[in-house]
Amino acid sequence: MAAPGTADFRTQLQDWLPKLVLAPSLAVTLLFVYGFILFTIVLSFTGSKMLPRFTWVGFENYEKLFALPAWHTAIANIAIFASLYIVICTAIGLMLAIFLDQKIRGEGMLRPIYLYPMALSFIVTGTAWKWFLDPGIGLQNVMRQWGWESFTFTWIKDSEMAIYTIVLAAVWQTSGFVMAMFLAGLRGIDNEILKAAQIDGASNWQLYRRIVIPLLRPAFLSAFVILSHLAIKSYDLVVALTGGGPGRATEMPATFMYSYTFTRNQMGIGASSAVIMLMTIAAIMVPYLYAELKEKK
Template identity: 60%
Template sequence: MSFKNKLDLWLPRLVLSPSLLAVLIAVYLFIVWTAWISLSSSQMVPKFDFVGLEQYVRLWSTPRWHTAVANLFIFTALFLAITIALGLFLAILLDQKVRAEGFLRAVYLYPMALSFIVTGTAWKWILNPDLGLQKVVNELGWTGFVFDWITQPSFAIYCVVIAAVWQSTGFAMAIFLAGLRAIDTSIIKAAQIEGASLLRIYVSVIVPMLRPAFLSVIVLLSYISIKSFDLVLALTNAGPGSATEMPSTFMFAATFRRNQMGVGAASAIMMLMTVAAIIVPYLYSELREDRNAH
């Protein structure tokens, strides 16, 4: 093999090797380290002894962790359902070749360009009864209007849902719109010739063909919901009380505020297992489809 051929073979590997090394160290090595800490008696500082599943028992014996898990299920279910419904609806509207489509796409996608800290802070002002929506409506003359969910433990989690849906709907819309534009228009024309209404065409023909888009949106939004930390921290700081506690905020508080590093590591591993339970079947499905296609 000539020097040029050897260079062509090894140059991409040499270019990618620093990034690969950084990922191995910054991601996978720290996953292994966190898993080991979760099996130790670590508290304020790491310890490298072995206590088995003791930290996991402590974790699942903590009422605050139960609250965090319950909030995660509520948040994820509502977040996925509303974001997918709105994103699909907006994508279908834009697919009708409306005027100023590029401008509307930019408007819908703009919230995704913001960090969750900015989103959380903005919605904290909007939902604050003394500063935001309630005050504006009251000053307009509707003095009986009350919207103080962010201060109510029973409703605060829904404020997190509102902010997350606002930020992520445009992202879901973009994926669905890409899926719609990839569908052969001859299928729609054939259905129209058969006399099917536009609504019937979308419900029975087009939406079922968006299965890959649905899978991508569900996986990515589920990942966003599981790791949600900065949005909750900026919007409610996991309060009032522990009303909006999430696994990510529990992990942070346990590790850095309550000096329970072992419990925090155990909660991190539980989050990792939840993400893996979502992503691994998705990757398996994609790889199986690729093998079947070949």
């Protein structure tokens, strides 16, 4: 047995060890996440151009930001993109999950096909869809060659419609994932409830509308949170698919932030746009995470 002094030291060390091991992670998070957030917030109130400078300008950057047509385009685009993306992904995901749940033969083959796009980089997805939607070589050309001479599909070159090609590619990438979330939810529903409702004479439609879908509430919430978070962060897909064009028609907050900060040397304005993005995501995530953590306690 060790002397009492060393034993004390050992127990003390054992008490402190967990906190010591955790400390670097906490420090890194505090510095690289929260410190950096603070730094960017401060920058958004300065007149920084190419490099950070600490000349206080108050809300000038925010005023400029909201006066910029490019920012208005970005906001309008994210609103269109996020709402369509979330609604369509949820609808397709829910439909596929319900269909797959009907004792489908070959489910084991279909599920991975629906899900594999989630493993790809948005740059790969963007490249594939960019050329597939290209009027010259892609879908339009294919249809014409197959004999539909008047077929026209030029969305990707059309500044009014290009945003919808981003929705299409993004839905392609993530709707299978939403399917998996709903399928897990469906598989967790107690069959006894369904059987009881069937005995009461409920039709399949009523069964789903009145019982199953309400029971999937948690899956809806998770899908909404994860999809809105993906939507606001969408940068790569826009870059790869349309490059923000034609012109600046598919500018999004993420591409706006990047170009104002790093290519147009308007760091103050870039920082203020990043702050707006963070606030939007936080408004969705913080209540959700808070509720999740509280439940656990």
